[in-house]
Amino acid sequence: MKESLPGAWGLGVLRGGLELKQFFRQRDQVVFAFAFPVVFLVLFASIFSGTVEGTDVAVSQLYVAAMLGAGIMATSFQSLGISIAVERDERQLRRLISTPMPPAAYFLGKVWLVLVTGVLEAAVLLLVGVGMFGLKLPTDFLTWLTFGWIFLLGATGCALLGIAISSVPRSGRSAGSVVILPFLVLQFISGVYIPASELPDWMLNIGALFPLKWMCQGFRGVFLPESAAVLEQAGSWEFGRIALVLGAWCIGGLLLCLLTFRWKNRRDG
Numbered sequence: 001m002k003e004s005l006p007g008a009w010g011l012g013v014l015r016g017g018l019e020l021k022q023f024f025r026q027r028d029q030v031v032f033a034f035a036f037p038v039v040f041l042v043l044f045a046s047i048f049s050g051t052v053e054g055t056d057v058a059v060s061q062l063y064v065a066a067m068l069g070a071g072i073m074a075t076s077f078q079s080l081g082i083s084i085a086v087e088r089d090e091r092q093l094r095r096l097i098s099t100p101m102p103p104a105a106y107f108l109g110k111v112w113l114v115l116v117t118g119v120l121e122a123a124v125l126l127l128v129g130v131g132m133f134g135l136k137l138p139t140d141f142l143t144w145l146t147f148g149w150i151f152l153l154g155a156t157g158c159a160l161l162g163i164a165i166s167s168v169p170r171s172g173r174s175a176g177s178v179v180i181l182p183f184l185v186l187q188f189i190s191g192v193y194i195p196a197s198e199l200p201d202w203m204l205n206i207g208a209l210f211p212l213k214w215m216c217q218g219f220r221g222v223f224l225p226e227s228a229a230v231l232e233q234a235g236s237w238e239f240g241r242i243a244l245v246l247g248a249w250c251i252g253g254l255l256l257c258l259l260t261f262r263w264k265n266r267r268d269g
Contacts, residue, residue, distance in 0.1 A: 007102075008102040008104040008105045008108065009108065011101055011102065011105035011108075012104065012105040012106075012107075012108025012109055012111075012112070013108070013112070014105075014109075015101075015105050015106060015108060015109025015112075016108065016109040016110075016111070016112025016113060016116075017112075018109065019109045019110065019112065019113040020112065020113055020116055023113060023117065033074070033075065033079070033117070033121075034120065034121060034124055036074065037067050037070055037071040037074060037121065037125060038124060038125065038128055040067065040070075040193075041063055041064060041067040041125060041128060041129075042128070042132070044063050044193060045059065045060035045063045045064070045132075045133055046060075048060075048063070052195065052197070052228070052231060055227055055228055055230065055231065056225075056227065057224055057225065057227065057228045057231070058133065058134065059195075060129075060132075060133035060134075061129065061133055061134070061135050061223070061224060062195055062220065062224070062228070062231075063133075064125065064126075064128070064129035064133055064135050064223065065216065065219040065220040065222070065223045065224060066191055066192045066193075066216045066219070066220065067125055067192065068122055068125050068126070068215075068216075068219045068223075069154065069190075069192065069212055069215035069216035069218075069219055070187055070192045070212065070216070071118075071121040071122065071125055072118050072121065072122065072151065072154055072155050072158065072215065073154070073158045073183065073186075073211075073212050073215070074121070074183070075114060075117040075118045075121050075155075076114045076118060076155050076158035076159040076162055077158040077159065077161050077162040077165070077179070077183060078162065078179055078180065078183050079113075079114070079117070079162065080110055080114065080159055080162030080163055080166060081161075081162040081163075081165045081166050081175065081178075081179035082166075082175045082176055082179050082180075083166075084110075084162070084163060084166035085166045085167075085168075085169045085171075085172050085175035085178075085179075086172035086175060087172075088166070088172070088262065088263070088264070088265055089171050089172030089173075089175075089265055090172065091264075091265070093106075093263045093264070094263060094264050094265075096263075097263045107163070110159065110163070111156075111159065114155055114159045115155065118151065118155045119151075122151065129223075135223060136223075137223070138222060138223070143222055146218070146221070146222055146239065147219070147222045149243065150215060150218040150219065150222070150242065150246070153243065153246035153247060153249075153250060154211055154214075154215040154218075154246055156250050156253075157211045157246050157249035157250045157253050158211055158212075158249075159253075160249075160250065160253025160254055160256065160257055161211075161249070161253050161256070162179075163253075163257045163261060164253060164256035164257050164260050164261070165178070165179055165182075166179075166261075167260045167261055167262050171265075186207065186210055186212045186213075187212065189203045189204070189206055189207040189213075190207040190210065190212040190213035190216055191204075191207070191213060191216050191217070192212070192216060195231060196213075196216075196217070196231060196232055196233055197231040197232075201233065204233050208233075208245075210249075211245065211246055211249045214241075214242045214245045214246055215242075215246070217232060217237065217238065217242060218237070218239065218242045220232075220237070221237030221239060221242075
């Protein structure tokens with residue numbers, strides 16, 4: 001009797017293991033991926049010391065919370081946007097689609113990669129925040145639960161956007177420029193490098209159209225005292241709105257992927 005092939009979920013788990021092995025075998029990529037946000041955190045938190053005007057919140061702790069959002073977007077949006085474009089350019093996707101593996105298994109593998117690297121990135125940033133800048137971790141379960149759903153919705157939405165933008169570069173060589181530029185701009189207008197209280201409203205309103213601003217705001221709400229909410233544009237953490245916006249990006253990102261994703265490069269027809 002012929003054995004049945006594993007389903008999409010089982011193959012997705014196996015594919016995820018393969019993605020992780022390939023990622024961690026490239027030591028220079030691993031070091032850069034995890035060190036980049038940490039280096040920027042240490043630089044900005046060290047340069048802009050003291051407390052935020054009108055509050056007792058340390059500027060360094062403000063940067064820890066914001067860099068969490070940027071770090072998660074880097075391991076999802078930036079990582080997938082570039083890697084998938086390169087795989088398409090090298091015709092790896094074309095070969096995969098010709099195998100019996102369900103297409104869903106490929107994307108499930110990428111999801112596992114994003115979740116594992118995202119958790120590791122967050123852990124590294126929190127360790128640096130606690131060890132170097134006196135960040136206080138939450139002690140109650142509900143606050144960690146809030147962190148969990150912000151992380152999952154944010155990582156999912158950014159990963160789907162990464163998959164969608166991977167179809168924009170005309171080649172693997174141009175993928176870095178196409179993906180990194182909008183990500184860099186978003187970091188400046190979403191309260192990562194410059195506190196939200198110091199950004200003009202029109203810039204914050206543009207940033208509010210994308211998930212990074214809401215991830216950063218949510219993480220500030222998790223790790224900073226309630227008194228720091230006055231620094232936000234609305235004067236509160238707006239957890240309900242954060243959930244709605246990130247949830248909408250998960251749905252919108254999925255639709256974008258379905259409409260734009262290509263298995264072949266443009267030159268392949």
